[in-house]
Every structure is written in C-alpha cells, then in structure tokens.
Amino acid sequence: MRGDAVLFSEMTPDASFEADFHDWYDNEHIPIRMDAPGFRSAQRYKRDGGPGYLAVYELASDEALRTPSYDVIKKQPSTRTRFMLDNVTGFTRYTARSIGIAEKAEHPDAFATAPVLYAVSFTVPKDGMAEFDAWNEEEHVPLLMRCGDWLQVRRFEVISGEPGTYTRLTLHYLRDKSALESPERAAARDTDWRKRLAKRSWFKGDYAVFEAFRPRQVGRFPEL
Incomplete structure (x- = not known):
C-alpha cells in the first residue's frame, strides 16, 4: 500500500560484513519496523554502478516516526543494530511528505x-x-x-x-x-x-x- 510519506535511507556496508548486513537488514532491521504502527511496506534497492543499498519505507504519514513504538525502536537498538549503524558508510536518511x-x-x-x-x-x-x-x-x-x-x-x-x-x-x-x-x-x-x-x-x-x-x-x- 502506498503511503502519504516515505522514509528514504541509504547505507553502504564494508565487504567484510556485507553478507551479515543483508541478513540483519532483511531479518531484523526491516521486520521490526514493519511491526510498528504506520509502517506500510519497505522495498530495498541497490545503487546502479555503486556500492550503496537503499530502503524506501512507505509510511501512512510522517507521524509513524513519532509513535511510542518507533521511539523504542530508535532509542533501544540491539547490539547488532548499533554495530551496523556505527560501521556503514554513505549513510543518508530523509523523511518526506507527498x-x-x-x-x-x-x-x-x-x-x-x-x-x-x-x-x-x-x-x-x-x-x-x-x-x-x-x-x-x-x-x-x-x-x-x-x-x-x-x-x-x-x-x-x-x-x-x-x-x-x-x-x-x-x-x-x-x-x-x-x-x-x-x-x-x-x-x-x-x-x-x-x-x-x-x-x-x-x-x-x-x-x-x-x-x-x-x-x-x-x-x-x-x-x-
């Protein structure tokens, strides 16, 4: 389902942990967000001609990023999540309204x-x-x-x-x-x-x- 807002985020993992990065993204990072109110869907992309990986989250509205559930997700990351976010490069994160x-x-x-x-x-x-x-x-x-x-x-x-x-x-x-x-x-x-x-x-x-x-x-x- 298309949302009225999107969260647009790109990251580039080092080759030394790229396989683990994809496992984390597919099985922890996205699923925990898909359980939060207002998160409708997420699609991953690979940058053409470059190393980056993008995720576009469809949000019912940008209010999805201000719920108590999402506050817990942001403020209580797992050890694995902290490692990934501390070690990826090329990080971007944009919230946008339609x-x-x-x-x-x-x-x-x-x-x-x-x-x-x-x-x-x-x-x-x-x-x-x-x-x-x-x-x-x-x-x-x-x-x-x-x-x-x-x-x-x-x-x-x-x-x-x-x-x-x-x-x-x-x-x-x-x-x-x-x-x-x-x-x-x-x-x-x-x-x-x-x-x-x-x-x-x-x-x-x-x-x-x-x-x-x-x-x-x-x-x-x-x-x-």
Whole structure:
C-alpha cells in the first residue's frame, strides 16, 4: 500500500560484513519496523554502478516516526543494530511528505513493482519552490510520462534528513533504465522553462539510479 510519506535511507556496508548486513537488514532491521504502527511496506534497492543499498519505507504519514513504538525502536537498538549503524558508510536518511503523483492508469502499483527507481533531490529555496513545483507538475513530469517505460512519478517535500539539505525529492519508477535515454526525457530536459530554471544558482540536482533488490516487505499494522 502506498503511503502519504516515505522514509528514504541509504547505507553502504564494508565487504567484510556485507553478507551479515543483508541478513540483519532483511531479518531484523526491516521486520521490526514493519511491526510498528504506520509502517506500510519497505522495498530495498541497490545503487546502479555503486556500492550503496537503499530502503524506501512507505509510511501512512510522517507521524509513524513519532509513535511510542518507533521511539523504542530508535532509542533501544540491539547490539547488532548499533554495530551496523556505527560501521556503514554513505549513510543518508530523509523523511518526506507527498505533494504530487503522476501515474499510468494501468500501473497504479508501480511504486511496489517497478524494477528501477530513479531518485532526484534538489535543495530549492523557499522563494523558488512555487516555480519549481509548477514546472514539475505542469510541464516536466507530463513530458516524462509520455515515455512508455516511465510508469509513475511521486514528488515529495523533504521535511527532515541528513546529510544533505534537500527540500524536494522526486521518485521516478521505471520499467527499464533505458527510459533515461529516451526521446521523451531528452525533450523534457530541453524546454525553455527548464532552461530558465537552469540559470538559477540552486538548480543543481542529485541524481541516482537504483535497481530493486530483495522481496518487498509489508507491515502487519499499517495504520496509525
């Protein structure tokens, strides 16, 4: 089930404990969260061309991160969890609220089934948000969605996170990463509106491609 918020977190284990990292993630780290109110599901991904592993948690709302149950999870980690979090590198953790979605009618579950996730983050200042959001909603995303392999786009307001200062996160769900080389994407990146935005000093996005990794896990108690 899709949530109204996501928790987006990436980590890179050292090769010396990578196998144990995956066992911990699959059998302890995610399952304990799937038992917490408001955690609907979690999907793991592997960074394309890099060592990082991403997890995207679907939350009923960001209130899921402020329940007594989650407070215990955060403040009373197991010895194994403390070791992993102290020793992984490339750690990121962002909480974001949904502000928009575009999808193909025949693929409403693309967030759960698409094999490729393309994540784009921007640090948009307050005085640029209205135009940035309008550009995405009115032009950029509709042009991308003309590509047959571009299944769904979800836009989020980042409300907290580290280590970056991002304020906008967009998750693109693709049938194949070749969509990134499609004529539709080229057209979406070559408009007058985008060229105007590209002149702004803050218009510098962080782009990452991930491939689905491991089966999706679903929460037992999804609602708050």
